[in-house]
Every structure is written in structure tokens, then in C-alpha cells.
Amino acid sequence: MSADTTARAGTGASATPRVSQRALTIGFVLLLAAAWGVLPDFTITLLNYIGLHALVALGLVMLTGIGGMTSFGQAAFVGLGAYATAWVCTAPEVAAALSGLPAAALPWVGLALGLALTLAIAWGLGAVTLRLGGHYLPLATIAWGLSLYFLFGNLAFLGGHTGLTGIPPLSVGGWSLADPRALGVVIWALLLLAVWALHNLLDSRAGRAIRALKGGRLMAESMGVDTAALRIRVFMLAALLAALSGWLYAHLQRFVNPTPFNLNIGIEYLFMAVVGGSGHLWGALLGATLIALLKEQLQDWLPKLFGMSGNFEIIVFGLLMMLVLQRYAEGLWPTLAAWARRAGVVPAPRRLPAPAALPARTLPPAGTVLIEAREVTKRFGGLVANAQVSLQVRAGEVHALIGPNGAGKSTFFNMISGVDDPTEGEVRLLGEPMTGRPSRDFAARGLGRTFQHVRLMGQRSVLDNVALGAHLRGRKGWWASMFRLDRHEEAALLAEAMRQIERCGLAEHADTPAGALPLGKQRIVEIARALAGQPALLLLDEPAAGLRHLEKQALAALLDQLRREGLGILIVEHDMEFVMNLADRITVLDFGTVIAHGTPAEVQRDPRVLQAYLGDDLAVGGAA
Numbered sequence: 001m002s003a004d005t006t007a008r009a010g011t012g013a014s015a016t017p018r019v020s021q022r023a024l025t026i027g028f029v030l031l032l033a034a035a036w037g038v039l040p041d042f043t044i045t046l047l048n049y050i051g052l053h054a055l056v057a058l059g060l061v062m063l064t065g066i067g068g069m070t071s072f073g074q075a076a077f078v079g080l081g082a083y084a085t086a087w088v089c090t091a092p093e094v095a096a097a098l099s100g101l102p103a104a105a106l107p108w109v110g111l112a113l114g115l116a117l118t119l120a121i122a123w124g125l126g127a128v129t130l131r132l133g134g135h136y137l138p139l140a141t142i143a144w145g146l147s148l149y150f151l152f153g154n155l156a157f158l159g160g161h162t163g164l165t166g167i168p169p170l171s172v173g174g175w176s177l178a179d180p181r182a183l184g185v186v187i188w189a190l191l192l193l194a195v196w197a198l199h200n201l202l203d204s205r206a207g208r209a210i211r212a213l214k215g216g217r218l219m220a221e222s223m224g225v226d227t228a229a230l231r232i233r234v235f236m237l238a239a240l241l242a243a244l245s246g247w248l249y250a251h252l253q254r255f256v257n258p259t260p261f262n263l264n265i266g267i268e269y270l271f272m273a274v275v276g277g278s279g280h281l282w283g284a285l286l287g288a289t290l291i292a293l294l295k296e297q298l299q300d301w302l303p304k305l306f307g308m309s310g311n312f313e314i315i316v317f318g319l320l321m322m323l324v325l326q327r328y329a330e331g332l333w334p335t336l337a338a339w340a341r342r343a344g345v346v347p348a349p350r351r352l353p354a355p356a357a358l359p360a361r362t363l364p365p366a367g368t369v370l371i372e373a374r375e376v377t378k379r380f381g382g383l384v385a386n387a388q389v390s391l392q393v394r395a396g397e398v399h400a401l402i403g404p405n406g407a408g409k410s411t412f413f414n415m416i417s418g419v420d421d422p423t424e425g426e427v428r429l430l431g432e433p434m435t436g437r438p439s440r441d442f443a444a445r446g447l448g449r450t451f452q453h454v455r456l457m458g459q460r461s462v463l464d465n466v467a468l469g470a471h472l473r474g475r476k477g478w479w480a481s482m483f484r485l486d487r488h489e490e491a492a493l494l495a496e497a498m499r500q501i502e503r504c505g506l507a508e509h510a511d512t513p514a515g516a517l518p519l520g521k522q523r524i525v526e527i528a529r530a531l532a533g534q535p536a537l538l539l540l541d542e543p544a545a546g547l548r549h550l551e552k553q554a555l556a557a558l559l560d561q562l563r564r565e566g567l568g569i570l571i572v573e574h575d576m577e578f579v580m581n582l583a584d585r586i587t588v589l590d591f592g593t594v595i596a597h598g599t600p601a602e603v604q605r606d607p608r609v610l611q612a613y614l615g616d617d618l619a620v621g622g623a624a
Contacts, residue, residue: 004190016436018344018345018346019344019345019346020345020346020347020348020349021340021345021346021347021348021391022348023348024340024345024482029192030054032188036181036184036185037181041180041181044181044184045180046293046349047184047188048180048184048187049251049292049505050285050288050289050292051184051187051188051191051288052187052245052248052249052252053245053268053269053291053292054101054191054272054284054285054287054288054289054570055187055191055194055239055241055242055245055248056074056075056078056242056245056269057192057193057269057272057273057279057284057285057287057288058191058194058198058241058284058285059074059237059238059239059240059241059242059278059279060074060238060269060270060272060273060278060284061273061277061278061279061281061283061284061306062198062210062234062237062238063235063237063238064270064273064278065273065274065277065278065279065280065283065331066202066211066213066214066234066278066279067210067213067214067231067234067235067460068213068214068215069130069137069213069231069234070137070138070141070270071137071138071141071235071238071266071270072138072141072142072145072236072263072266072267072270073142073144073145073148073263073266074145074239074242074266074269074270075116075145075242075260075261075262075263075265075266075269076144076145076147076148076149076266077121077122077140077151077238077242077243077246078242078243078245078246078249078259078260078261078265078617079120079148079149079152079246079256079258079260079261080113080114080118080121080148080242080243080246081111081114081115081242081243081244081245081247081249081250082246082247082249082250082256082260083114083116083152083158083164083245083246083250083256084110084111084113084243084247085107085110085111085113085116085167085247085250085251086110086158086167086250086256087110087157087164087501088106088107088109088110088113089106089107089110089166089167089168090164090165090166090167091157094106094568095313103168104168104171104174107168107170107247107251109172110247110250111244111247112608114243114247115240115243115244117243118236118239118240118242118243119236119239119240121142121239122235122236122239122240123232123236125144125235126231126232126235126236127232128140129141129144130228130231130235131228133316135313142263145263145266146263148261149258149261149262149263150258152258152261153257153258159257159297159503159522161187161257161258162257162469163255163256163257163258164255164256164257165254165255166254166255167251167253167254167255167256168248168251168254169183169251169254170183170186170251172186176250180252183248183251183252184427186248187248187252187425190244190248191285194241195281195282195285197289197336197482197483198281198482199281200482200483200484201478201481201482202281203350203481203490204318204375204476204481204490205467205470205471205474205476205479205481205486205489205490206476206477206478206481206487208460208464208467208468208471209223209225209230209421209468209471210230210234211457211460211464212225212468213227213230213234213592216455216456216457217449218419218439218455219451219455219456221418221419221438221439221440221443222417222418222419222439222442222446222449223440223443223468223469223471223472223529223533224440224443224444224471224472224533225440225471226440231582232413232558233478240469242536246261254485256557259425264314267314267317268291268295268317268538271287271291271317271320271321272284272287272290272291273287273331274287274289274321274324274325274331275287275290275320275321275324275331275332276288276290276331276332276333276460277330277332277334278330278331278332279330279333279334279459280330280331280333280337280402282333283331283332283470284438286331286333287331287335290332291317293512294317294320295317298316299385302316302606309557326569346483352487352490352491352494353472353487353488353497354488354491355491355492355494356488356489356491357492358470358473358489358492358493358496359473360534361446361534361535361536362370363395363536363565363566363567364395364430364536364566365395365566366394366395366396366566367394367396368394368395368430369392369393369394369448369539370393370394370395370429370430370432370499370536370568371392371393371416371427371428371429371430371447371537371568371570372390372391372392372393372427372428373389373390373391373392373412373415373416373425373426373427374390374425374426374427374428375389375390375391375424375425375426376386376388376412376415376416376422376424376425376426376427377389377423377424378408378412378415378420378422378423378592379410379423384409384592385408385411385591385592386408386412386415386422386589386592386593387593388424388425388593388594389408389412389425389589389592389593389594390594391412391416391570391587391594393537393568393569393570394568395536395566395567395568396563396564396566396567396568397563397568397584397585398559398560398563398569398571398582398583398584399568399583399584399585399586399587400570400571400572400573400579400582400583400585400586401413401570401571401572401586401587401589402572402573402574402579402586402587402588402589403588403590403612404590404612405588406591407590407591407592407612408589408591408592409572409589410452410541410572411592412589413449413452413539413541413572415427416539416570417439417442417447417449417539418434418437418438418439418440418441418442419439420599421424421435421436422435429442429446429447429537430446430536431444432445432527443472443533443535444472445561446535446536446537447535447536447537447538447539448469448530448533448535448537448538448539449530449538449539449540449541449542450523450527450529450530450539450540450543451526451541452542452572454522454523454526455505455526456514456515456522456525456526457514458513458514458515458516459513459515460508460513460514461502461510461511461512461513461514462501462506462509462512462513462514462517462525462528463494463497463498463501463511464512464577465511465514465525465529466497466498466500466501466525466528466529466532467493467494467496467497467532468529468532469497469500469528469529469530469531469532469533470493470496470497470532470533470534470576472531472533473493473532473534474486474489474493476489476490477487483614496532497508497528497532500528500529500531500532501528501608503528503531503558504524504525504527504528504531504558505517505524505554506521506524506525506528509521519545519546520545520546520547520548520551523542523543523544523545523546523547524543524547524551524555526556527540527543527545527558531562535567535568535569536566537567537568537570538562538567538568538569538570539569539570539571540570540571540572540573541572542572542573543555543571544573544575544578545572545573545574545575552575552578556578556581556582559571559582560582563584571583579600580600582603583600584599585597585598585599586598586599586603587607588603588606588608588612590608590612595608595609595612596608596609
């Protein structure tokens with residue numbers, strides 16, 4: 001990526017930034033560190049709980065706000081972390097089994113046990129519940145959250161509803177963390193480390209895939225992302241952050257019982273993420289701070305107001321949630337960020353090293369059959385959408401698939417790209433049978449595609465959207481991303497994305513949110529995204545829809561260049577002038593059946609095509 005592109009990607013619209021976000025964050029951390037030793041004990045206790053809650057809310061931001069999976073059960077994972085260390089540190093049988101270890105090591109054994117249990121349970125629950133969609137997923141999280149809560153209260157070795165007491169304090173290198181002020185340093189250090197690591201994760205190849213989960217799983221699969229496995233990984237990450245919070249909570253309180261891990265607390269955690277800004281990492285800290293401060297005040301004032309004790313703050317939280325969702329649909333953090341931008345606070349420049357070399361695909365020789373559909377039929381119950389459709393696309397040609405509305409073109413597109421499986425027949429990609437395989441396998445074999453209804457990450461920049469198309473050309477995983485060991489690869493992916501953006505004539509929109517572009521340009525963004533994966537075969541579903549005349553000419557020139565470079569292109573389009581001037585061969589569908597096949601000139605003279613488009617009477621005149 002060029003230096004000017006890197007600077008533009010990082011600094012945004014402001015040419016003379018006054019304060020960077022990074023400087024502001026460092027200032028906040030230094031201020032907190034300087035004040036930590038002189039703050040009152042009550043304030044330290046409150047800050048400790050804010051830090052613990054923010055850790056859980058941070059996982060919910062990743063899970064719900066970014067990954068699109070709502071969970072009410074995170075308090076149960078907090079309980080797993082707390083009870084694991086409490087049991088290890090207090091059970092006589094554990095002390096006997098680990099008699100060779102010093103007592104100070106038991107909390108760390110408890111941490112390992114809590115994280116291991118959380119990983120195993122989160123994987124099992126995620127494998128079952130994350131298959132659900134709509135309102136069924138949140139309901140499932142309520143079910144297992146309640147189940148774990150009652151399990152904590154009914155197991156005798158966990159102390160039942162009475163709980164476990166006598167949990168020792170943490171100690172590091174002989175330094176005791178019994179004082180909440182000392183343990184608070186650890187809590188906030190882990191919280192800030194988690195924010196930094198997750199920010200790095202989201203600013204990477206893996207992060208783009210995570211962002212694509214929310215409302216874009218079909219699109220992400222077509223870019224090569226294993227969305228089912230990725231959803232489970234995000235779910236496990238959120239659970240681990242909750243368990244870490246529970247471990248710290250147990251050694252802060254030195255006592256655990258089931259009450260802090262019930263469904264009400266799980267709902268509060270979700271309040272924190274949503275009120276602060278469920279799509280923003282710092283929103284977790286903002287939401288945890290607001291809810292903790294508000295709860296502390298309400299628990300004093302509401303009983304006096306109503307003349308009786310009770311959890312009246314839940315009512316206020318519900319009203320607050322309604323207000324926030326009405327006035328600040330994305331939470332309070334984006335509003336604060338907008339105020340900060342107007343005050344002169346700008347994003348820190350994105351600084352990337354020299355790009356690494358990306359894997360390159362060798363295109364097949366011209367004339368090679370790239371994809372072949374053999375007698376493909378698709379039935380939906382009694383409806384036959386495609387009936388024995390056969391088609392080949394070769395390297396170095398543009399093949400058009402046309403037909404009236406409802407002819408079955410999009411259904412056929414979905415079958416030859418792995419979105420749907422044919423009821424009968426076979427699809428082969430580069431000679432390999434692909435029937436029954438997911439669309440990510442088609443992408444890995446060299447197929448890139450666009451969609452009839454545009455599928456983009458609307459709030460992300462054009463650059464981020466196009467870089468997602470190069471997902472399979474990167475190799476770095478989560479750990480490398482979290483600790484910024486992927487920077488050379490990330491620079492290469494962004495440079496490739498920028499090259500395709502410039503190639504498609506969108507350079508001036510590289511930093512624009514994709515959802516802010518007109519529909520025609522959004523379709524061009526989809527083409528650039530498909531090209532970033534360096535496909536051998538390109539499937540374009542109505543790419544010229546919404547384009548002006550000059551834009552159609554530019555698109556035709558681009559597709560002609562791709563054809564000369566050796567790509568095979570299968571295009572569905574309703575603009576007949578565009579198709580006839582571009583395509584080498586045309587296949588015509590009507591009512592799911594192939595009625596004509598040949599060159600543009602041959603198809604235009606075919607009576608069956610004229611009849612399908614014009615009707616019986618007009619077809620006779622057209623033929624004449």
C-alpha cells in the first residue's frame with residue numbers, strides 16, 4: 001500500500017489533527033494510574049467492579065454488537081470462573097491432591113481449571129445453540145444460563161446456595177493482592193490489555209471476517225469464511241472473558257454464592273454493552289461505568305422513594321434501555337465519539353510496514369472448462385425452479401445467462417456457487433465435483449461472485465469491504481492479529497484491496513462507508529471485492545443494474561480486460577444491449593429450462609427467445 005493511501009486510511013477527513021485518539025487513551029490511562037494511590041477506598045472498590053463488569057461487557061460487544069449473536073447467559077460463565085477457583089482453593093480433596101504445590105499457586109490452578117471448563121462448556125453450548133436464529137438463540141441462552149445458575153446452587157461440593165468462603169487472595173511473586181487497591185491494578189491492567197488485543201484483532205483479516213457475521217453470513221461464506229466455526233470461536237472468546245472476570249471477582253470478594261450469577265445479572269451485562277455501544281469496544285467500558293454508577297445511586301434512592309426495599313433499579317434500567325434504543329440506536333459511545341471528532345480528536349494514523357507477498361493463483365489456459373453444470377435440477381417441494389440445466393464456462397470468455405424474470409437464473413447461480421445444492425445433476429469446478437460442498441470451498445477453488453441483492457458491510461469503509469474478498473489469501477490467525485504479528489500480511493491485503501478499488505474506478509471512495517454509496521457503485525464494490533480474491537471464475541449477478549451509461553461502458557471495459565487476462569466470467573443481466581455487446585456466448589432460460597444457447601447473433605434470431613421475451617404475436621413480427 002502506498003504511503004498516501006496508508007495515511008488516508010488512518011487520518012480520515014481531517015488534514016490537521018489536533019489530538020489523536022491514541023494520545024487521548026494514553027492520557028486517560030496515565031491519569032487513572034496517577035490517581036489510583038490517592039482515591040478513596042470506596043471509589044477504588046467501585047472502579048474494581050466497573051473493571052470486572054467491563055470485561056464481561058467487552059465479550060458481549062464482540063459477541064452481540066459485532067458478531068450479531070445475542071446472549072443473556074454471560075453471568076453463568078462468570079460463575080464458572082468464580083466457582084472453579086473457589087473450589088480448587090477451598091476443597092480439602094484438592095489440597096490433598098495438590099499437596100506438592102505451594103498454597104499461593106492454587107488460585108492459578110483455579111484459573112486454568114475455570115478457563116478449561118469454560119472452553120469445553122462454551123464449545124458444547126455454542127455447537128448446539130448457535131445453529132439457532134432469530135429469537136430462538138437469545139431464548140436458548142436464557143435456558144442454559146438459568147440451568148448453570150441452579151446447578152451452582154444445588155451442588156453440595158460447591159456449598160449449595162450458601163456458597164464457598166475462605167478463598168485466599170491472589171499473590172504474584174510473593175506480593176499479596178489481598179488489598180483491593182492492589183488487585184484493582186491487576187483488574188484494570190487485564191481490562192486494558194483485553195481492549196488493546198481485541199482492537200488489534202478487529203483491525204485485521206480475522207476481524208473483518210468477524211464483522212461480516214452480523215447480517216452477512218452468506219456473503220462471508222462466499223468469501224471463504226467458515227462462519228459456523230467462527231461464530232463458535234467468538235462465543236468462546238466472550239465466555240473466556242466472562243470466566244476471567246469471575247476468577248478475579250472470587251479473589252476480590254474471597255467468597256462466592258450463586259446470587260451474582262443469576263439471569264438478572266446476565267441482563268445487566270447486556271444492558272452495559274447496549275447502552276455503551278454494542279458495536280464499539282470502548283462502549284463496554286462506558287456502559288459498565290454508567291450502569292455501575294447508576295445502580296449504586298438507585299439502590300440508595302429508590303427504596304427511600306418507594307418506602308420499601310426491592311430491585312427497583314431493574315425498572316429504571318428497562319426505561320433507560322428504551323430511551324437509548326429510541327434516541328441512540330448504536331449506544332452512547334458513537335455520540336461521544338462524534339462530539340470528540342468535532343472537538344478535534346481524530347483516529348491515529350494507521351501505520352503499516354512493507355507488504356508481504358500474497359499467494360498468487362495461476363490462471364488456467366484459455367479455453368479450459370472452469371465450471372460445468374450437468375443436467376442440474378432444483379426442486380422446492382413441488383416447484384421446479386431449474387430443470388436439467390447444462391452449462392459450461394471457459395477461461396477467457398464472457399458467458400451470459402439471460403431470461404425473463406422468474407426464469408430461475410438466481411437459483412442456478414446459487415447452485416453453481418455452493419449456496420444451494422442441486423436436487424439432481426452435478427456441478428464441477430475445475431474438474432472437481434462440488435455438489436454438497438459449502439460455498440467457501442468454491443471460493444477456495446477460485447470462484448468469486450457478486451449478489452443480486454447487494455451484500456456489503458454498510459458501516460465499514462469500501463477498503464475494508466474489498467479487503468474481505470482477499471480473506472483466503474491471508475494465513476495469520478487470531479493470536480498473531482491480537483499481538484500485531486500480522487502487520488506485513490495486513491499491509492499486503494490492504495494494498496491488494498486498494499489496487500482492485502483503483503482498477504474499478506472507486507479510489508476516491510476508498511474510505512467512504514460502503515452503505516453511503518449509491519446502489520450502482522455498491523455493485524462495483526462487490527466486483528472489486530470478488531477480484532481481490534484473485535479468482536479464476538467470476539460470477540456476476542446483474543452487475544450493471546443501477547449504473548449510468550458511462551458507468552456501464554467502464555464496467556464493460558473492465559470485464560473485457562479481465563477476459564483478456566484469462567478469467568472466465570458468467571454474467572446474469574437484464575440489459576440486453578450490455579449483454580449483446582459483451583458476451584461471447586449466451587444461454588437463455590425460461591421457466592427454469594434452457595431454450596437457447598449460442599452466440600449473441602444466434603440467440604437474437606432464435607424464435608423461442610423472441611417468444612419468451614415478446615410473446616407469441618410480437619415474436620412473429622420480431623422474427624419477420
